[in-house]
Amino acid sequence: MSLPVHIRRCAGLIALCAMLALAGCDLEWEKPDLATPLPERFRAAAPTSAPSFHSAHEFAGRFGSAELTRVIDEALAGNNDIAAAVARITEADAQARVSSAPLFPTLSNVNNFERLQIPSTVYGVGVGNSAGLATASSTSSSPFGARRIDFYSLGLNASYTLDIWGVNQDASKAARLLANASRFNRQVVEIATVASTLNAYFAVLNAQDQLRIVNENARIAGKVLTALKARREVGLATVLDVAQQQTVYDTQLAMIPPLQQTLAQQINLLAVLLGRTPESFSIQGTTLKRLHFPKIDPGLPSEVLLRRPDVAEAEARLASQEFSVLQARAAFFPQIQLTGQYGVESIVWRNLATPQAIFWQVLATTTQPLFDGWNLQGQYELQKGKYSELAANYRKQTLTALSDTENALIAIAQTQRHLSLQEDSVASARQALTAAQARLSEGTIDIVTLATNETAYFQGQLVLEQVRLARYQAATTFYQALGGGWSATTREAEIARADAAYETDKGLWP
Known part of the structure; x- marks a missing residue:
């Protein structure tokens, strides 16, 4: 029995709409170019082998402080940012399981x-x-x-x-790659936590060093003030001389409260990084001068990219998005x-x-989708746009990794040079102050010259400690720039663990 004419016409119209819909959809996709030319070596360092440290514990041990190593270990075990990153791994694994569910009956x-x-x-x-x-x-x-x-x-x-066109398979692969990215992100968080802990520990020791310096400077200024008051008693010094030295002395005393505040707050920051209450935490270390500066080689630029978990994370997110694009394209069929x-x-x-x-x-x-107001086409273009965005972020991340390493190498070299020059400057200022104090005892120097030498010496010491702190912070930045001991081998192990998490209790299908 033949169909009525109006039904046959509707069927023909629907078929025509379907052909027009597919004809109007641009399903071609030209992926952005990801190639980034890599230099053969770093400008600020000669070509060397890869760094020999493989963990935060090992890197911390190179500073020669058992307390610092213990602090780093405690941060790795108790830091809440790391715990949150671990929880995100569980979430990503679960999401991968959810996204893979349509593969099964x-x-x-x-x-x-x-x-x-x-x-x-x-x-x-x-x-x-x-x-x-x-x-x-x-x-x-x-x-x-x-x-x-x-x-x-x-x-x-x-x-x-x-799943003829791979819609569900693409969704599963995209989610599993995001699970890999969550594991790389956990490494990024760990490295950032270790760097923050190192810098906070260095800041504590630096504040203690500056407090000792300011207290000693106040003692020196007070001793000179006492001498000037005695000289005024016998008419060898004026009220102006005493007032000027009083200013120098009071200036040193005024610097103590801010340093004590910095010390207490940095200790509290360390406690939070370790996942402890400030009241239950204390530091025994006393000075940065007792620490050893670690010797680390950067390796080659290509090796740095393999050692950076943030680069691996950006790469995994980009690979995941590629499957999201393929999933959006398959939805047309x-x-x-x-x-x-x-x-x-x-x-x-x-x-x-x-x-x-x-x-x-x-x-x-x-x-079969026929016409949906170009919703599928919009979804497809949206996923392609996200891929282009992530591709740009990936290229930027590779450049940032190389730039971070170069900057850290420059900082280490220049802070070492600055430290050496500042030590010479402080030594000269100390000699000048000693000579000025001797001439004061002889009564052959005016108070302005003495105060100038005092101020130069006092400020020079504080600058020296700031430079010393900057040098150790440069070591922390270098550790972070090199990926914190992470490696391509670590990346493979993380991916293997992610695959094992997915395969667990999956069964025989599909």
């Missing part, structure tokens, strides 16, 4: 018990008899002449979407879903075990 058990009452106003006209229900053993009568019927159903429902039902039904409970109660159904459904 779904099976559910559906059991029903139904009781139906047919009123006598319907039953009386023979509806119940015509259905054969009035004589069934599961029926009963109510006081009003109505019939009550029981219905039992036990069954299984199954469904599975044929037909989807085929298979569904099935199998079970038993009866109005009598005991008849459920008989072959006559078995029922089953198999259904195949094909869905």
Whole structure:
């Protein structure tokens, strides 16, 4: 039997719309170029082998402080940022499992018990008899002449979407790569935490060093002030001389409270980094001068990129987004879903075990997008745009890694040079102050010259300690720039752990 003309016309119109929709969709995709030319060596260092440290514990040990090593170990174990990053790994693994679920068939058990009452106003006209229900053993009568019927159903429902175009497979791969990225991010957080802990520890020692210097300078200035007051008593010094020296002395005393504040706050910061309350934490270390400056070689630029977990994270997110683009493109094509039902039904409970109660159904459904207001095209363009954004971020991350290493090398070299020059400057200022104090005792120097030499020496000492702190902070920056001992081997191990987490209890399908 032929279809009516209006139905045939509608079918033809729908087919035409489908062809026009697919024809109007640009499914071509030209991926952005990710190539970044790498230099053969760093400008600020000669080509050397890769750094020999492989962990934060090992790097901390190179400073020669058992307390610092213990502090770093405690930060790795108790820091809350690291704990949050570990939790994000669990979340990403779970999300990968959720995104991979459509790869598997779904099976559910559906059991029903139904009781139906047919009123006598319907039953009386023979509806119940015509259905054969009035004589069934599961029926009963109510006081009003109505019939009550029981219905039992036990069954299984199954469904599975044929992943012909790879929609579900792409979603699974994208989520699994994001799980890898979460593991790399955990390493990024760990390295940042170690760097913050190192710098906070150095700042504590630096504040203690400056406090000792300021207290000693105040003692020296006070001693000179006492001498000038004695000289004023006998007419060898003026009130102006005493007032000027009093200013120098008071200036040194005024520097103590800010340094004590810095010391206390840096100790509190360390406590938080270690996951402890400030009241339960203290530092025994006394001076930066007792620490050893670690000797580290940067290796080659290409090696640095392999050692940086932030580069690996950017790469994993970019690879994940590529599968998201492929998933959005595959959504344009037909989807085929298979569904099935199998079970038993009866109005009598005991008849459920008989072959006559078995029922089953198999259904195949094909869905083809025809027109959705260009939603699929918009989703496709959106995913391509995200890929281009992540590609730019990846290129930037590689350049940042190289720049970080170069800057750290420059900082180490220049702070070492600055430290040497500042030490010479302080030594000269000390000699000048000693000579000025001697001439003061002889009564052959004016107070302005003495105060100038005092101020130069006092300020020079504080600058020297600031430079010393900057040098150790440059070592921390270098550790961070080199990826904190992370390596390509570590990356492979993290990926293997992620794959193992996905495969656990997966079963044989698909």
